[in-house]
Amino acid sequence: MNEFEIIKHYFTADSGRKDVIMGPGDDCALLQVPAQTLLAVSTDTLVSGVHFFADMEPSALGHKALAVNLSDLAAMGADPRWVSLALTLPAVDEVWIKGFCAGFFELAEYYNVALVGGDMTRGPLSITVTVHGTLPEGKGLRRNGARIGDGIYVTGTLGDAALGLKAALGEARVPAAHLEFVRNKLEHPHPRILAGQALRDIASSALDISDGLAGDLGHIVTASGVRAQLELEQLPLSEAMLASVSREQAWQLALTGGDDYELCFTVPESHRGLLDTALSHCGVKFTRIGRLVPGEPGLELLADGGPCELDLHGWDHFRSRP
Amino acid sequence: MNEFEIIKHYFTADSGRKDVIMGPGDDCALLQVPAQTLLAVSTDTLVSGVHFFADMEPSALGHKALAVNLSDLAAMGADPRWVSLALTLPAVDEVWIKGFCAGFFELAEYYNVALVGGDMTRGPLSITVTVHGTLPEGKGLRRNGARIGDGIYVTGTLGDAALGLKAALGEARVPAAHLEFVRNKLEHPHPRILAGQALRDIASSALDISDGLAGDLGHIVTASGVRAQLELEQLPLSEAMLASVSREQAWQLALTGGDDYELCFTVPESHRGLLDTALSHCGVKFTRIGRLVPGEPGLELLADGGPCELDLHGWDHFRSRP
Numbered sequence: 001m002n003e004f005e006i007i008k009h010y011f012t013a014d015s016g017r018k019d020v021i022m023g024p025g026d027d028c029a030l031l032q033v034p035a036q037t038l039l040a041v042s043t044d045t046l047v048s049g050v051h052f053f054a055d056m057e058p059s060a061l062g063h064k065a066l067a068v069n070l071s072d073l074a075a076m077g078a079d080p081r082w083v084s085l086a087l088t089l090p091a092v093d094e095v096w097i098k099g100f101c102a103g104f105f106e107l108a109e110y111y112n113v114a115l116v117g118g119d120m121t122r123g124p125l126s127i128t129v130t131v132h133g134t135l136p137e138g139k140g141l142r143r144n145g146a147r148i149g150d151g152i153y154v155t156g157t158l159g160d161a162a163l164g165l166k167a168a169l170g171e172a173r174v175p176a177a178h179l180e181f182v183r184n185k186l187e188h189p190h191p192r193i194l195a196g197q198a199l200r201d202i203a204s205s206a207l208d209i210s211d212g213l214a215g216d217l218g219h220i221v222t223a224s225g226v227r228a229q230l231e232l233e234q235l236p237l238s239e240a241m242l243a244s245v246s247r248e249q250a251w252q253l254a255l256t257g258g259d260d261y262e263l264c265f266t267v268p269e270s271h272r273g274l275l276d277t278a279l280s281h282c283g284v285k286f287t288r289i290g291r292l293v294p295g296e297p298g299l300e301l302l303a304d305g306g307p308c309e310l311d312l313h314g315w316d317h318f319r320s321r322p
Numbered sequence: 323m324n325e326f327e328i329i330k331h332y333f334t335a336d337s338g339r340k341d342v343i344m345g346p347g348d349d350c351a352l353l354q355v356p357a358q359t360l361l362a363v364s365t366d367t368l369v370s371g372v373h374f375f376a377d378m379e380p381s382a383l384g385h386k387a388l389a390v391n392l393s394d395l396a397a398m399g400a401d402p403r404w405v406s407l408a409l410t411l412p413a414v415d416e417v418w419i420k421g422f423c424a425g426f427f428e429l430a431e432y433y434n435v436a437l438v439g440g441d442m443t444r445g446p447l448s449i450t451v452t453v454h455g456t457l458p459e460g461k462g463l464r465r466n467g468a469r470i471g472d473g474i475y476v477t478g479t480l481g482d483a484a485l486g487l488k489a490a491l492g493e494a495r496v497p498a499a500h501l502e503f504v505r506n507k508l509e510h511p512h513p514r515i516l517a518g519q520a521l522r523d524i525a526s527s528a529l530d531i532s533d534g535l536a537g538d539l540g541h542i543v544t545a546s547g548v549r550a551q552l553e554l555e556q557l558p559l560s561e562a563m564l565a566s567v568s569r570e571q572a573w574q575l576a577l578t579g580g581d582d583y584e585l586c587f588t589v590p591e592s593h594r595g596l597l598d599t600a601l602s603h604c605g606v607k608f609t610r611i612g613r614l615v616p617g618e619p620g621l622e623l624l625a626d627g628g629p630c631e632l633d634l635h636g637w638d639h640f641r642s643r644p
Contacts, residue, residue: 021360026465027397027529028362033355038343040350043406043452047445075349084365086450123369128408128450130365143348207349
């Protein structure tokens, strides 16, 4: 099959969404944005050898390429609607494409996201996804709304994807019973769409943790002009993490490991009750890990009742994975 | 500068567009789509060594990466509004990035398109752009609206970009006086935004010629279920083309050469007067090159008053440029 036939065969399924006036196959997709909403758009690229191993299972890659983008919609509290997929492949390998599509469309269907267009080109393997969602006017979980006194929260557990990467590279020993869990966290992240939507009227700021908690929380701190005090003992750690590394190593991974795609958000004390109700309603585990305090914008780490120093280099995409 | 500093320095200029509620720097851009409009979205990737030479001047590349995407909006008749840029670079080279931005933003400002987000990653050089525009509800120049009896038209001249590529590869000898012209057509294509907007109420179908007239017109023919009769003598050829190759070679390039980004469109006979007025009003040269006739969907070539056979392989992105 040539480019056009492959696109037609694998990438033009009708999603059934009524807001897709024209899907793939013309010069543009034509989409109906509901009145009184804002359009939310985000783009992320995954490059072979940088963001994933070249031999990564194609269905896991299809899932992850969409998941990391949906995670940005989640971090804004938006409702996912449409996605464009730009796929660059070394060669037309139908088995690979079929696998990729299986992972991609399973997640797309789960969140009722329609593939509305894209491009397929020859070249070194990489995937750029652009997701589109909507938000009620006036809403949106920005980075610059955090205020002194707000609590700092995260969903799920932290550092597991980084531990999974270290295990794959032979840099950490993860007990056999936990290997699948950490690998799954690395390759099948779950975008926190429901949590993001639930936080729309509750959180004062939010983002997703793609580059490590310390670096990402740093964006909230800088944008909002506040100082964050983190209690390291409160960082939510998985059983796999606790069974594999020391407490300090676990904190390090939780603070600096990329690829978690959990949400980090801040909530005014007055909304704590609302928060408990909203997130338990959608079944998402979350943890209070600190608070915003007066002082210079920055991060303060506390452990065992006092200040604590750790090396806090976030994930830098220009540092390659082997 | 690291990734974040470079993005901040080069990619966060305020466009001044009032419909950008939130630009680059958060998890998503937030955009205001006017009531009674449809959102038009298109994505195109350019890969080094496939779509452009690795040593292509960065400002030309910045221009072209945006131009080929705007061309898709033009082909739909849409009003350009916003763009996302996913840039994958082998290394952080500020001189290169500065040049790229010069070309990219010059074109963006010309059409008042705001850069609203994107991604920058390390890897083999490639660029994925997603453009967003709007159309009045019910409008949109689709591929499937052509009817028997409609005339077939193109803007500008055809095949010049392909001739420019052949000249660069040493496969064609272009007289010195015309070299800059063909190189410019290859590296600085101009999206036919104004023509597309003008054609909104006039054309029955349209697309942009990125893969060669024969292949692209083939999409209209297939989608609309019509047969196209092309008069090769009517194909608009530049002086550069006529000075460089034989008549048959020129037709070949005009029919199969990629990268022209002119519009091909069909117009009912009853709208010919409107067409003349609308396109001369926006100063765009256009030519009638054939018409749609009854018969099996397909292309029929006529020359010297009779049928003519030519090899019509379109541009296939999976066939690499050297």
